[in-house]
Amino acid sequence: MTRFKRPACLVAYWEGEELRVRDCATGKTSPVLPAEVALLTALTRWRSLAEIAHDFAEAGRRELRAAVRGLLSRGLVISSDRPQVEAERQLSAWRDWSPEATLFHFGTKDLEYMDWREEGAEMERVMAWSPPPSPLKQVRGRQIELPAYPRRGMLPSVLLSRRSWRRFGRQTVTLDQVSTLLGLTWGVQKWAHVGRGIRFALKTSPSGGGCHSIEVYLAVRQVRGLHPGLYHYCPDSHALTLLNKPWTFGRMTRALGGQPWFAHASATAFMTSVFPRVQWKYRAPRTYRVVLLEAGHFCQTFCLVATWLGLAPFCTAALADTLIERDLGIDGVNESVLYAAGVGPRPGAVSWAPWWDRKDVPRTTLPLHRMRRTGARRSAT
Template sequence: MRQRTIQLRRAKCLFVHWRGNKLLFYNFATRLSVSAKPLTCEVLDFFDSWRTSHDAVIHFAGYTPRSVRAALAELVQHGLLLPKDSPELTQDTRIAEEWSAWLPAGSFHFATKDTPYIDRSRWSLNRLKSMLPKTAQPGIFKTLKGTMKVSLPKRAFPDSEFIRVLMARKTHRRFSKEDVTLEAVSQLLSLVWGVTGYLYSPRFGKLLHKTSPSAGARHPGEVYLMALRVKGLRPGLYHYHPAHHYLERLSTRVTPNKAWLYCARAEHAEKAAALFLMTAVFPRTMWKYRVARAYRVVLLDAGHLCQTFCLVATWLGLAPFCTAALKDTLIEKDLGIDGIRESVLYVAGVGLPATSARAKRRFSRSADRHAGSPNKDEA
């Protein structure tokens, strides 16, 4: 009897599309997908407002009550119909309301969260190659045929610290077991995410200035430090305040294994001394830009910050890396953020280079190696 009185409503976070000869229904909030017949659209349309299974039995009188109730049960199971007062309904409603300006295009953000990753670290080379497409790789350079070529001056760079840092930047996967210093972490946070000044706009008031650009000076990015081996700082999760330059401790329950889980079981993540968990507070950008294209600039902002991070870390003699292979929901839960208004986008990490002396020699010679034109073997 209770099943007949439970109120149901169609999910708002819903896509319907054809793939081949199948009609697919996809809930991008729960990332559940199911194929169904076109009649399902009529059923979902009926549940545009709150209805019960009893209402549906009456409306679809051409079908047996048993078949109608069975169909509704399947739609609930696959997240296409949502029961009143359910957690799924709360999430669905919040996304539809908070992201109304950027939907449906903004659904990309939710549809690509918590992607499953396979640990291939112990796979043989032949097995790895077998996973690649059978077609040839796309060319790594683009050359336009039939155009006039204009030679440029020889590539020769001045002997400057900036050029040495730029040329020394690389992604590291191996780290020393030594701790990084709190001073180095402090400089990283300040030079990458810290406020360097303020601008005044008659229309928007006080705006932030940082070392990386941000569309409309909205700066949606936030950063959380996962300190694993930072000398002078207790291991834990911290939020960085960019204006006052201090850390706010959220938790002390951090382990290398948790870093490994955060970064989709990447072995180098658990060996890092610290992770920097980059999030975006979307309303900062949505408030000004009410079109879905603005979602792109939030991602671009994260990219700007990460490149600045890698360069500053290199300048400090640290070994940086970055990854977008993340377990979004796990990170967001531990940070205490909702994944709707604020969501994780990117993770960067550092340690000391695996062989400090070797790394220093490589750093000092990097500008020389890259200053001249490529030789024939490099071309």
């Protein structure tokens, strides 16, 4: 006997005068009528048409069957005689984070990115009639000037030199450099044992509650001493495991949201989150923010280590989620890709390459606090 129920996470919202319902797992959205809302309410658990008919005695069997089939065709009801979407079966782990985090996570996956040429032209049109907001906030009150901070030394030098690069040189990144990048960014430095057989990893970047949900997969294009391919990095043994053949230039471009300049990088690290590691400890949907922040912590560490090594790092969240997850062999529900950070050799004779098709760099000027101390004008530096 065929039974029906609504998916695990449906979210309803108004769009103008139309009530719409979205399935978080599939992304399907459809307008619904008041009578359909009542039917969805009745389908909290698996029920046959005969069982549903008890709640809708005023509706005829044929009318009820048509209504259920209509919801089924729009993806707002699932049927026991059809294969369920894998995400739907696994969404129970997201129950405590639903609907807020569930809607955001699944609703922002697999964006259709504009072609980079079209995007550039669109930004030119936008800037022509709408300048960007001010980068500074004006606050009333007397300002207390702070002492000058150090700008010399190894740490300040690395911090002040960090830039995002979109053009790379012809030299070769080495296995030793990749090892340093992975080890100092994601490697386990020590284990903290807290009793009951539980241990937490200690790394160079913070993690909410010490859960360390971030995993790293390395797409190698050209690294001296390492064959091209897709690898998984083990932070405990500090080792790589080959998972898949290398991506072509075109597939890497698609994986990185249609950005061909990043596809030229020597190696790109894709950060994923194994959500159950965090969901085990934190049940509030706000925790999803913590996972995203954690990926940001590690990305900045990666960029700083790459800068220290004299390499050219970049990072991007423009990702073809499902393509990446499929090739990495992860399900996109319990483990999903969040962020990418890559590296290549620096091009010669430049201190920065922010554009992939141009060799010039933006003119820079001093901030107010440096002008005051040096007596300089806002001239290029």
